Amino acid sequence: MTKGQQTRRDIVEKAAPLFNKKGFEGTSLSDLMHATGLQKGGIYRHFSSKEQLAREAFDYSWSRAASKRLDGVDDSANAIDRLKKMISNFVELRSELVPGGCPLMNTAVEADDGNAALRSRAQKALHSWAGRLSSITQDGINHRQIRPGINPKKLSQLIIAILEGALLISRLQKDRQPLQDVRQHLDQYLEDHVRSKARRKESRR
Amino acid sequence: MTKGQQTRRDIVEKAAPLFNKKGFEGTSLSDLMHATGLQKGGIYRHFSSKEQLAREAFDYSWSRAASKRLDGVDDSANAIDRLKKMISNFVELRSELVPGGCPLMNTAVEADDGNAALRSRAQKALHSWAGRLSSITQDGINHRQIRPGINPKKLSQLIIAILEGALLISRLQKDRQPLQDVRQHLDQYLEDHVRSKARRKESRR
Numbered sequence: 001m002t003k004g005q006q007t008r009r010d011i012v013e014k015a016a017p018l019f020n021k022k023g024f025e026g027t028s029l030s031d032l033m034h035a036t037g038l039q040k041g042g043i044y045r046h047f048s049s050k051e052q053l054a055r056e057a058f059d060y061s062w063s064r065a066a067s068k069r070l071d072g073v074d075d076s077a078n079a080i081d082r083l084k085k086m087i088s089n090f091v092e093l094r095s096e097l098v099p100g101g102c103p104l105m106n107t108a109v110e111a112d113d114g115n116a117a118l119r120s121r122a123q124k125a126l127h128s129w130a131g132r133l134s135s136i137t138q139d140g141i142n143h144r145q146i147r148p149g150i151n152p153k154k155l156s157q158l159i160i161a162i163l164e165g166a167l168l169i170s171r172l173q174k175d176r177q178p179l180q181d182v183r184q185h186l187d188q189y190l191e192d193h194v195r196s197k198a199r200r201k202e203s204r205r
Numbered sequence: 206m207t208k209g210q211q212t213r214r215d216i217v218e219k220a221a222p223l224f225n226k227k228g229f230e231g232t233s234l235s236d237l238m239h240a241t242g243l244q245k246g247g248i249y250r251h252f253s254s255k256e257q258l259a260r261e262a263f264d265y266s267w268s269r270a271a272s273k274r275l276d277g278v279d280d281s282a283n284a285i286d287r288l289k290k291m292i293s294n295f296v297e298l299r300s301e302l303v304p305g306g307c308p309l310m311n312t313a314v315e316a317d318d319g320n321a322a323l324r325s326r327a328q329k330a331l332h333s334w335a336g337r338l339s340s341i342t343q344d345g346i347n348h349r350q351i352r353p354g355i356n357p358k359k360l361s362q363l364i365i366a367i368l369e370g371a372l373l374i375s376r377l378q379k380d381r382q383p384l385q386d387v388r389q390h391l392d393q394y395l396e397d398h399v400r401s402k403a404r405r406k407e408s409r410r
């Protein structure tokens with residue numbers, strides 16, 4: 001990595017928590033100068049606009065979150081256990097993320113009525129998260145670990161909706177309990193309604 | 206209402222969609238001047254600061270949303286049907302709200318790391334919504350319409366989390382389907398796990 005590339009990367013890493021906490025509009029050039037220790041020219045030598053920096057900061061924050069959510073997921077051969085692990089990672093591994101909450105929620109809420117480039121970034125992030133949950137679910141159906149009547153897309157949406165909604169409540173109340181409660185709810189739901197009963201009986205033999 | 210009071214109310218009504226769409230930071234004085242047709246002095250004659258106007262705009266947006274969610278809820282004697290009506294109102298009556306999505310979500314996301322006065326407003330809004338759902342649930346338990354093991358606070362949180370999370374997805378994808386899907390999920394959940402079975406058998410006799 002050249003020195004220029006390293007500086008560019010440093011700027012993205014330092015800008016990411018600002019954009020994630022304060023939003024695109026709420027983050028000023030002076031915030032960015034203060035966080036990076038650079039002058040305006042030093043920042044804009046590497047990025048054509050605040051928007052370009054915000055897009056790369058989103059990608060950085062999202063890739064941190066997305067990779068944390070996959071921690072240890074592939075250790076399990078059973079699709080239900082893999083879904084539960086993704087849920088538990090979302091709930092438990094928050095302190096290792098870029099500060100400011102879920103970058104998807106933050107960017108979606110700010111950009112749904114505004115910035116098209118950021119909105120498209122958030123859409124792609126949602127699409128990839130839902131895609132991962134869907135493919136685990138489809139794999140579970142194929143291996144008769146998950147009931148064949150389950151719709152992978154709807155199940156993914158439900159999991160994401162519950163987690164994001166509970167995160168909203170948890171952050172507003174500064175209390176982790178709502179996240180813990182929905183994790184328990186989702187685990188129970190996956191066991192009672194999604195895990196293939198046939199398979200469970202087989203494994204008890 | 207005096208002319209001054211009327212002007213004040215007009216400013217709040219015109220500012221509310223701006224703050225709800227663009228956020229506190231994203232709404233500029235020139236946006237407010239453009240929307241109200243007033244000069245700076247004309248606005249600040251009625252409000253001590255942009256923050257005071259934003260707080261009143263939030264209260265206005267929230268009161269519209271909160272009252273829509275209660276439409277026809279008290280027409281039903283059964284607590285499960287009242288909960289289902291509140292859920293259906295959230296999903297169906299969106300076009301009559303202040304534009305820009307749920308004011309609670311918008312304000313919570315912007316204010317969770319920032320503005321304390323707006324955050325406290327959003328906390329109160331969440332508290333009152335959850336309180337309403339909880340009191341319907343408790344009433345249902347008292348009248349043996351809802352299973353006695355149900356925790357009113359946790360059920361309220363679950364309903365709010367699912368609805369807010371699905372709204373996030375729906376707004377980002379510009380597609381109402383995720384909201385319709387979770388409505389169906391919640392209705393099924395309320396019937397299968399929350400409605401008192403004893404009571405259902407009785408009513409079939």
